[in-house]
Amino acid sequence: MKLNDLHIGFIGIGVMGKSMAKHLINAGATLHIYNRTKEKAMELIELGAKWYETPKELAPNCDVICTMVGYPADLEEVVFGENGFIQSAKPGTTLIDFTTSTPTLAKKIEEEAITRGMKSLDAPVSGGDLGAREAKLAIMVGGEKATFDEMIHIFNVLGQNIVYQGKSGSGQHVKMCNQIAIASGMLGVCEALAYSKAAGLDGEKVLSSISTGAAGSWSLSNLAPRVLKGDFEPGFYIKHFIKDMGIAIDEAEKMKLNLPGLLLAKSCYEELSKKGLDEKGTQALYMLYDPSHHVQ
Template sequence: MVFKKIGFIGIGVMGQSMASHLMKAGYEVIVYNRTKEKAMSIIEEGAKWKDSVAEVAEAAEVIITIVGYPHDVQEVYLGEAGLLNNAKPGTYFIDMTTSKPSLAQQIFEEAKKRKMFALDAPVSGGDIGAKEARLAIMVGGEEEVFTELLPIFEKIGKNIILQGGPGAGQYTKMCNQMAIATGMIGICEALAYAKKAGLSPEKVLQTIETGAAGSWSLSNLAPKIIAGNFEPGFYVKHFIKDMTIALESAEEMGLLTPGLKLAKELYEKLAELGEENSGTHALYKLYR
């Protein structure tokens, strides 16, 4: 199937770049954002603005959502003025928000009742991955639907894997966030230790990022820490949300996650200091 009209709801740090890539690929992109001012740049590029979620639902064949919190996802999809109550049968939905696996499964079932199709497809790679169209996309849902939408995913990401049925994308994203959470503690402690020891953080980074300690976070966020740049590629407040979902999910499974629990406590302390809108690498400020 060849799609022409893509709805995009949530023009934030990452959504802006993702929608732009889709337009450059030749799709007609129809956008809605809670704050229109934040969408003005993409509108000036040629995106068509709609005044509500319902209007996007009526106009698009495929609708991508990347909003803030699970309650936002619930409102956008399941609310009276939401997508499922206003879209046409045959519409495809891709929720790229990091949200609850159980909510992804609920949206899938409600869409199916209406002869619509839904995938949960959270992403990783931050603002840099979004700008360079090389996001990791972890997908949950039916294989046939995934195959239909793969050409769209390929315009915004590089590592695109169907992880399983509905909710599997969200479960995979929780694995991703767990690894990042404890990894960021290690990065911040290593840089703080290097400074205390009188070393050059730049030289230390040059050495350790090519060895066993290497990671995306180390190569992309440690330089920002060293430069004192704590602008968000991903907000502290949203990371706390993700860790909360992961902890709740782990508890439901009966799995102990002490590293994740510690990371969440540290990030909550950071938010209390007024850093909730900083990037996740601002955790370093607790050590400074």
């Protein structure tokens, strides 16, 4: 089915969800939306998206239902809650969850979808607000391969690096690998910036030298420049990163795997959380290293 023939539900109009939903509208899909705060969805409503008061009301009108919410508990609520969409979605509907959630919940959603004659994919993304705005997200997909193939035209509108990872829950496991790599990497990025400042170096020149060499990373290229500008606003919230690291630690424990770098990074971000910085971006980790940016 072509995008301009599809009725797509999109639940969760946040920092990334709004851009993703906008791309689907621009690609010709008819969009049906729900968000806890209607004000955040006004731009999409003005572009023609149809607003619903609950996920339950949204679902019967959709061929595909996408979710992009904050926490696994939020996902449970919009799927299985009193006003959740699973009870009213029609047979044949495909569910695509872009939330970073748990592999266990991904499997639970798939099992329930199958019993109701629906299909389900877990498809967490990486790339932050910039990747969402530019439709350059990395999308890691778990579920049935045939369902992935049917939905590839939707993924192509949202991202560039789209990889089918395997059975249900696999997408979430890969996203944990992504977050584990980022967690320790952000420690390195912030420590390098703090060191360069203490040494009296020009931060911009330092980045021009190290970002294209062996130290190069997405965080160094995209978030370090924000740090140098004193921009700690979220491309990805600290509160959500702490949630993701918690999921990864829980999953690692189940596999009897010790991840000391991840544990250290989570403890550092929890220090920022205690300072009331949950709503800042992950690059705000730098505040732990540079006294001039400390928030009491």
